[in-house]
Amino acid sequence: MSFMGKPLLYSYWRSSCAWRVRIALNLKEIPYEIKPISLVKAGGEQHFNEFRDVNPMEQVPALQIDGHTLVESLNIMHYLEETRPQRPLMPQDVHKRAKVREICEVIASGIQPLQNLTVLIYVGEDKKKEWAQHWINRGLRAVEKLLSSSAGKYCVGDEITLADCCLVPQVFNARRFQVDLRPFPITLRIDRELENHPAFRAAHPSCQPDCPPEVGK
Amino acid sequence: MSFMGKPLLYSYWRSSCAWRVRIALNLKEIPYEIKPISLVKAGGEQHFNEFRDVNPMEQVPALQIDGHTLVESLNIMHYLEETRPQRPLMPQDVHKRAKVREICEVIASGIQPLQNLTVLIYVGEDKKKEWAQHWINRGLRAVEKLLSSSAGKYCVGDEITLADCCLVPQVFNARRFQVDLRPFPITLRIDRELENHPAFRAAHPSCQPDCPPEVGK
16 A cells, blocks of 8 residues: 555556556546556566566556555456446446446457557567557457447447546557558547546556656657 | 347357356356357358347357347356346455456456467467467466465355356366466366356356267267
């Protein structure tokens, strides 16, 4: 537990999974501290013994909260939802809840794991861009199809949900790998809708304490 | 919706994700019908236009239930939990709930997506075994570590949860790719505990209507 009992988030500025959790914490107005874990320094601090004890998957995020350490971003967000019901990020209606989880899972199981840093290192430098584009394209096609029946102003209806917390960081990753986003107009519209929302903006990689000065703005 | 209003599960005998849902349906004693989708016939029926309308990710499972079509196995299981609270598969305690979700997510986001059929086809025949073993080993190391602080008779305490629904099919996949499971004694113990449970047994690939006769027993 960190000073003053604030939750402590193990984070990396560019990690899309840590970013999801930062958005959820901000939306719920939960004050937290950040412990940066560099995924690139010295082969990756996430592989150090100290951090392996925090998260055996050797990934960010992890969140120390309420005397416990939580891992896996969707789990952390659902825990926040269950223990801090203010500003709910899940709808009440069971069918809308399912829609939110579908979009979250397509991104968290169907896209991100195939284009994260660890996998791309294993794929190799010369193939990694094509590899990432292939899986991001496949996943965003599915997300766009799901959004065509669920989206209002945001991913599911007109309230911000966990699905939006997952969508925006994934769109950022898609741009990073130069995926052509024009076939995904609903995705793009929602991303534009949210890019200047204060909770999303404060969670953006460029606003993180560990963002290299030459990248931040 | 299928005949008599029973839920209809789009399933493939060997899909570990469909298997998770079969276990959950069986544990909750929800009668259902199976619509087999062959992932291998004619390049994979999951890629056919008719099925793409069911699941834009072109994967099993999908579940038609209560007039809706649900995709993504964890989402389906949570929907069952929210709408059919009998024989709960999630603990009441928020910290135990988090443990269940952690194990589910490590398997569903951290292992299975990297060793599923679509990805292995893309990786290529000559590399696929080493690839699958690498990611399954990494993930099961993390699962074993999580289980060391959560397991009782089953993954989290002494009641069967969604984590167990995910663990058993993943252990089956590990064996299929000849992963040495001896470093994972808690995982193995829980798998042995559950292998003859009627709900798990009935959901086993070898007991599915679309299991090829030369495989089933």
